Amino acid sequence: MNGWLWTATVLLAVGFGPVVWAVATGPVGRRVVAQNFGTSAVCLVMLLLAQGYQRPSYTDLALVLAVLGPVGTLVYARLLADDLSPHPPHTNLLTAAAALATTAVVVAVCAATGPGRAMVKLLVTGALLVAGNVIASRAVSGGYRNAEATSHG
Amino acid sequence: MSRRLRMWVLAVGGLGVAALLAAAALRLPGFGGDDHPYGERAVEASLARRTSNTIASVNFDQRAFDTLGEETILFAAVLGTVVLLRQTRDERQVRPAPERVAAPVRRYALVMLPVALLTGLYVIAHGQLSPGGGFQGGVVVATALHLLYIGADYRALERIRPVGLYEVGDAAGEAAYLILGVAGLVGGSAFLANTLLPYGTFNTLASGGTVPLLNAAVGMEVACAVVVLLARFLDQAVEIERSTGSGNDRGE
Amino acid sequence: MADVLTVLALLLVAVAATAAVAVRDPARQALVLAVLGLALAVLFTVLQAPDVALSQLAVGSALTPLLILLSVRKVRRRGQREDGGR
Amino acid sequence: MGRAAAVTAELLAWWLLLMAAWLVFISTVDALEGFVGAGCALLGALAACGARRAMGER
Numbered sequence: 055m056n057g058w059l060w061t062a063t064v065l066l067a068v069g070f071g072p073v074v075w076a077v078a079t080g081p082v083g084r085r086v087v088a089q090n091f092g093t094s095a096v097c098l099v100m101l102l103l104a105q106g107y108q109r110p111s112y113t114d115l116a117l118v119l120a121v122l123g124p125v126g127t128l129v130y131a132r133l134l135a136d137d138l139s140p141h142p143p144h145t146n147l148l149t150a151a152a153a154l155a156t157t158a159v160v161v162a163v164c165a166a167t168g169p170g171r172a173m174v175k176l177l178v179t180g181a182l183l184v185a186g187n188v189i190a191s192r193a194v195s196g197g198y199r200n201a202e203a204t205s206h207g
Numbered sequence: 208m209s210r211r212l213r214m215w216v217l218a219v220g221g222l223g224v225a226a227l228l229a230a231a232a233l234r235l236p237g238f239g240g241d242d243h244p245y246g247e248r249a250v251e252a253s254l255a256r257r258t259s260n261t262i263a264s265v266n267f268d269q270r271a272f273d274t275l276g277e278e279t280i281l282f283a284a285v286l287g288t289v290v291l292l293r294q295t296r297d298e299r300q301v302r303p304a305p306e307r308v309a310a311p312v313r314r315y316a317l318v319m320l321p322v323a324l325l326t327g328l329y330v331i332a333h334g335q336l337s338p339g340g341g342f343q344g345g346v347v348v349a350t351a352l353h354l355l356y357i358g359a360d361y362r363a364l365e366r367i368r369p370v371g372l373y374e375v376g377d378a379a380g381e382a383a384y385l386i387l388g389v390a391g392l393v394g395g396s397a398f399l400a401n402t403l404l405p406y407g408t409f410n411t412l413a414s415g416g417t418v419p420l421l422n423a424a425v426g427m428e429v430a431c432a433v434v435v436l437l438a439r440f441l442d443q444a445v446e447i448e449r450s451t452g453s454g455n456d457r458g459e
Numbered sequence: 460m461a462d463v464l465t466v467l468a469l470l471l472v473a474v475a476a477t478a479a480v481a482v483r484d485p486a487r488q489a490l491v492l493a494v495l496g497l498a499l500a501v502l503f504t505v506l507q508a509p510d511v512a513l514s515q516l517a518v519g520s521a522l523t524p525l526l527i528l529l530s531v532r533k534v535r536r537r538g539q540r541e542d543g544g545r
Numbered sequence: 546m547g548r549a550a551a552v553t554a555e556l557l558a559w560w561l562l563l564m565a566a567w568l569v570f571i572s573t574v575d576a577l578e579g580f581v582g583a584g585c586a587l588l589g590a591l592a593a594c595g596a597r598r599a600m601g602e603r
């Protein structure tokens with residue numbers, strides 16, 4: 055169990071553990087925010103496991119999750135709009151935490167892999183994850199709804 | 208057949224299954240040990256045909272006939288859904304109302320659609336090299352197309368996604384898999400045997416003989432099948448409604 | 460000591476699966492199923508089965524929620540029609 | 546003539562971007578990877594332009 059696997063274990067316990075509890079209880083708004091944060095946490099765990107097991111091909115899992123994770127959250131924001139609109143959850147703190155954690159993990163794993171196309175792939179994965187997370191959590195917390203005062207179509 | 212009797216039959220059946228499972232589990236090699244009789248043979252055969260992803264070799268080479276069964280299960284499931292979710296006589300089709308979506312979400316969907324599509328195609332193409340394959344990549348490709356529904360509305364998605372074309376693609380993917388199998392037969396060896404193409408050099412795109420081609424066929428079939436499946440679900444959820452109802456409720 | 464990660468992943472899957480069964484409302488269950496999918500993907504990766512983990516991620520993150528929530532929407536719209544609609 | 550040039554320019558821009566992404570994704574670069582990547586990037590570029598047009602005229 056090298057350092058990477060220990061970090062993955064800690065991130066799994068501290069980051070993903072509360073998500074499982076938060077998604078099973080409480081109002082719908084908080085559950086969607088928990089699911090969104092869970093996607094980021096597991097994507098980072100995948101990157102750490104790929105580095106811990108010395109298997110660069112595992113980064114494809116993190117890439118697919120970085121691409122599809124936020125899409126899943128947008129599906130909830132879109133199809134559960136009626137349940138979310140009465141009292142939208144506030145997500146700025148959690149999004150900032152996710153972005154910070156993503157930057158830290160991606161920088162650490164990039165430092166370990168060294169320059170090259172593999173590092174660019176990690177940076178792309180990290181960028182996709184952060185962008186998706188920010189937009190999905192803004193969409194969930196209604197950040198765009200009152201900005202444009204769109205009619206509820 | 209009283210309820211009590213049925214419970215007894217269930218209990219006896221369950222007990223039998225439990226006993227068999229326990230007996231089988233006792234003879235399994237220890238968890239995490241280094242004795243893998245099946246694994247060693249699979250890896251050996253996979254390396255013999257220069258397929259670096261052993262799972263792809265098992266899926267599309269050593270047990271390709273089972274994957275034909277899996278693919279046909281998906282094909283039949285989507286066929287059943289199309290039949291069940293068709294529009295009945297007392298229902299009518301309503302044009303979906305345009306949905307206003309925030310600009311950042313729309314831009315994100317526009318940027319992510321090609322990127323997700325490319326990721327899906329990458330996962331299909333490299334099925335025999337790295338984790339992935341036709342099934343996983345096909346689902347990613349199909350989900351990528353539906354970013355248009357999330358970024359805009361169902362009317363925009365319908366404009367870019369002719370369902371008839373994808374139904375043909377679904378059938379063509381299934382047929383391609385079968386034709387590759389028969390090609391093995393015509394080539395003088397067995398159905399779905401991997402003796403047709405050269406095995407190429409290890410860890411490159413052309414390695415593994417027919418494995419990449421079977422992967423591509425399954426990828427096309429799964430992508431088209433999921434698009435057709437979602438099309439039927441979206442039709443029912445957004446467009447089709449009972450014509451006898453109050454009638455002014457337009458689907459959105 | 461590699462078992463810590465395996466045991467933790469198994470524990471998360473067990474808790475998430477129990478939560479998925481305990482939650483009764485379909486819309487909320489779709490959310491719990493998505494998190495269960497993530498826990499399963501981690502477990503498969505820890506047990507060195509990345510292909511299975513990738514299948515779980517591809518299907519569980521966007522496709523399953525879409526199917527469930529579209530069905531919920533269809534049932535809700537039909538339900539509204541019964542009591543006189545909007 | 547202007548519209549066709551604009552569409553091809555956008556198609557080309559998307560194709561280059563996706564081709565670069567493909568080269569980043571793959572592990573070993575060789576001729577066949579390039580061809581397959583070019584094909585997939587073209588598919589992605591066509592989908593991107595189609596999506597933008599479908600989303601534009603609502």
